[in-house]
Amino acid sequence: MTAPRAVGVRLTYDAVPAAVRSWVEDQLGSPVVGTAEQVGGMSPGCATRLRCADGTRGFVKAVGAELNPDTPRLFRREIGVLDHLGHHELWARLLASYDDGSWVALLIEDVEGRHPDFTHPDELAAVLAGTDRLSTVLQEREVPASVDLVDAASVFDKWADCLHTLADAPARAPVPGWLRTDPHGWADVLREHAKRPMAHVAHWDIRVDNLLRRPGGEVVFVDWGTAARGPGWADPLLARLERVDEEWFDDSIAASPALCEAGDDAVTAFLAGFGAHLAVRSVVAVDVNLPTLNDFRVRESRRMLEAVARRSGR
Known part of the structure; x- marks a missing residue:
């Protein structure tokens, strides 16, 4: 299997500010009861697959300026792009976004799947x-x-x-x-x-x-x-x-x-x-x-x- 070339050191979901986690649960409409941390990419923020009590799933990315001063801008760009691209099966749908001026988060459709194998x-x-x-x-x-x-x-x-x-x-x-x-x-x-x-x-x-x-x-x-x-x-x-x-x-x-x-x-x-x-x-x-x-x-x-x-x- 082909492994990700970019693997960072990420914040875990439970270390994200409570205000952001509360917003996530409000948007999903159910308490988060399970998480799966993802390691690909270089952002120091979290990248977490979520499972809620009612079975709802989502994927959250969240980062604060104190973790890295440049990454929030990347998240804001992604929000703007996904907002205007709309829905398509070629990309994961943006469900909601959060921005308090310091912390920025995206709640995205959780895509069932895995990374492709470039050797196959x-x-x-x-x-x-x-x-x-x-x-x-x-x-x-x-x-x-x-x-x-x-x-x-x-x-x-x-x-x-x-x-x-x-x-x-x-x-x-x-x-x-x-x-x-x-x-x-x-x-x-x-x-x-x-x-x-x-x-x-x-x-x-x-x-x-x-x-x-x-x-x-x-x-x-x-x-x-x-x-x-x-x-x-x-x-x-x-x-x-x-x-x-x-x-x-x-x-x-x-x-x-x-x-x-x-x-x-x-x-x-x-x-x-x-x-x-x-x-x-x-x-x-x-x-x-x-x-x-x-x-x-x-x-x-x-x-x-x-x-x-x-x-x-x-």
Whole structure:
């Protein structure tokens, strides 16, 4: 089975403020009698499956600014996105939200299922088909400019700046020497793509820990805290990163119409920019209550930059 790549250290539900737990029970209409803590993802807040006395089920995410100053913004973004996306079988429905200015919580439909196994051909195929379907559905949904989505164009520009200045990055940053001069001009590729229209809403964080597979095989996309306005090929690419360190990844890129349209240079530039950014952040970032995040950065950077080397004949 494929294990989640991102595993954080989370608050348990019983440690969430009483006011938030009272709100949860008011919304569900019955006392909570059973909990199952989830470990995937990096938020320091709780992520808990709930069972109530009357059999009602729900899933709650809750975080306070004292745990991490940035995570409440991600939760508020997810609330805004799910509010405007409405109901669809491809994502878990938002039941209610809570925000007292410090603590933010989402009460979400509890999806019966488990994380998909990316080593199983049929389950991997279902994820890729589901991602393509998600991209189509998202193009049909209106999310107004007032919703605080990630600007993928700005992200591409940030990654391009990182690649352009790698020669001056700290020597301890885990970046291969050959990449520090950006010999293939991937910064320019990213900047060119950043100038293209990006009206498409993307999930922007497709990983195995953000996917659930229902008993019938249907894939559900969860955790919309980094949803973005970006290119239509971003989610299909992200869905393949689980196996970016294999030649399967390159073959799969060639089998995706969206990624073929984007082009191999765009895919490799994405990997180079993302991987370099994570590598540099691993030696300069200051993380609050996120003890596993830096190891995640280092591992993911290594996997992506090794794929860049493979794809560029290094």
